[in-house]
Amino acid sequence: MSTFTISVTSSATNPQGTGFGQQADQGAPSFWDVHVSGSSDSLIPNGVYDGYCLDPYAEIGFHPTSYVAQNAAGNDANNFLSLATQTQVDEINWLLAQNFTSDPKYGGQFNFGEVQAAIWKILGHTDIEISALGFDQFLSDNNRNTVSAADSNFLVSSAHAAIASGNYVVPTDAFFSTVIDPNGTVQPLILQLQKAKLGNYVWSDTDADGIQDAGEAGVDNVIVELYDNNGTFITSTVTGDDFSTAAVEQGYYQFTGLKAGDYQVKFIAPTGQVFTSQDANGNTQDAVDNDANAATGFSQIVTLAGGESNQTIDAGLVPELVPLASLGDYVWIDSNNDGQQNDGNTGMNGVTVNLYKGDGTFVASTVTADNGSNPGYYLFSNLIPGDYKVEFIKPAGYAFAKQDLGADGSDSDANSNGMTIVTTLESGENDLSWDAGLVQLASLGDRLWIDSNGNGQQDDGATGIAGRTVTLIGGGAD
Secondary structure, X not given: OOEEEEEEEEOOEOOOOOOOOOOOOOOOOOOXXXXXXXXXXXXXXXXXXXXXXXXOOOOOOOOOOOEEEEEEEXXXXXXXXXXXXXXXXXXXXXXXXXXXXXXXXXXXXXXXXXXXXXXXXXOOOXXXXXXXXXXXXXXXXXXOOOOOHHHHHHHHHHHHHHHHOOOOOOOOOOOOEEEEEEOOOOOOEEEEOOOEEEEEEEEEOOOOOOEOOXXXXXXXXXXXXXXXXXXXXXXXXXXXXXXXXXXXXXXXXXXXXXXXXXXXXXXXXXXXXXXOOOOHHHHOOOOOEOOOOOOOOEEEEEEEOOOOEEOOOOEEEEEOOOOOEEEEEEEEEXXXXXXXXXXXXXXXXXXXXXXXXXXXXXXXXXXXXXXXXXXXXXXXXXXXXXXXXXXXXXXXXXXXXXXXXXXXOOEOOOOOOOEOOOEEEOOOOEEOOOOEEEEEXXXXXXXXXXXXXXXXXXXXXXXXXXXXXXXXXXXXXX
16 A cells, blocks of 8 residues: 555546536546556556546545545455445456457447446446436536446446356456545545456367358367466466357457556367467468467467557367277188188279268278289278278179178178178277178079980980979088
């Protein structure tokens, strides 16, 4: 706590009191401009600061009236002269930190009269009370601003929601704001000392191009840390809704109430996610590209001027690449039809092999070919781990050998329709055990004739017999 001299001015009236609306506002538009002089406090050097009233029922005179004043940290309810609870203090600090009256993000929607009204409403005062106070001239900046109750109510509800989220949305520096007590006898003020902002967005970069494209969604609950340029940790937050806007959004983060200086942001990639390419397209689209280093998660060093809002530090996430799998092996001619790859069996090229997911979804097709100098091989590679099955298409004149009649990897895995059972490929697995034996079909037959001389020979002129049934009887249990 330190002691110095203050006086207040308003853009609604000039210092001489001879006219209204003649004085350019100092810094960001605010209810009062507070002039500090005679200060020996390095945290509050002599100058002009943006200020707001805390007690609407207490008076304070304009410049040239001066007051000897003391200050105390503006993030502690004990310093608010019993005017506020800690939750209300946090809400007021969140409200000030958004820079609603000056950040281009809000497009001039909010004016300082609405921010002042919102502070009083956070402290429990009603629209009827505020209207009866006689501050309309100052809230409206001598009728140059329209003070909307709807806008001030929105600011109040946004502050409530932000603090209720528990999302580390309050500036962490005790001297982001300070409470000024002029002699303990007149209006207590809250001054905003630090105004810079740094933040923006973490998104799912579905096409992995490093650029925020239409339709790519924000990602909530990503941890984001703030460091100074020496690598010293300052604070952290998590991504979520941007409570300062009416829309419910995902993937936003914000560090507010920062001093001018150099900062660095670190994004912590969720499990199973990595960052896409940094500064895509030669950093020509800095407001919508990924700033996180793939290895460290750190952004570049960002230099903030006093009051600057840098909303370009983003991170794009893509699924972490897992080791892919492969599946395949061999199609051979099973000359003895035993379902086994015996010595002397020959592989067959040109056999179509189809790959399906376990649910029957088609994945790919290939044909068997030479593997070096050996025919009959096929391979499906770069497969995402999961469930698969294989279909072999038998060539004309062939049937499939008996299924699963030996050691896996050397037997035939195709059923009579050419389909295997479902197998599960693990990450990085190379399963070369899915084979099919082909049996070349044979033919048997000739002629039924009248053996007129009974010699058992088809003599010249022997007469064939038509229309008789011929039955084929198998030679064994097979």
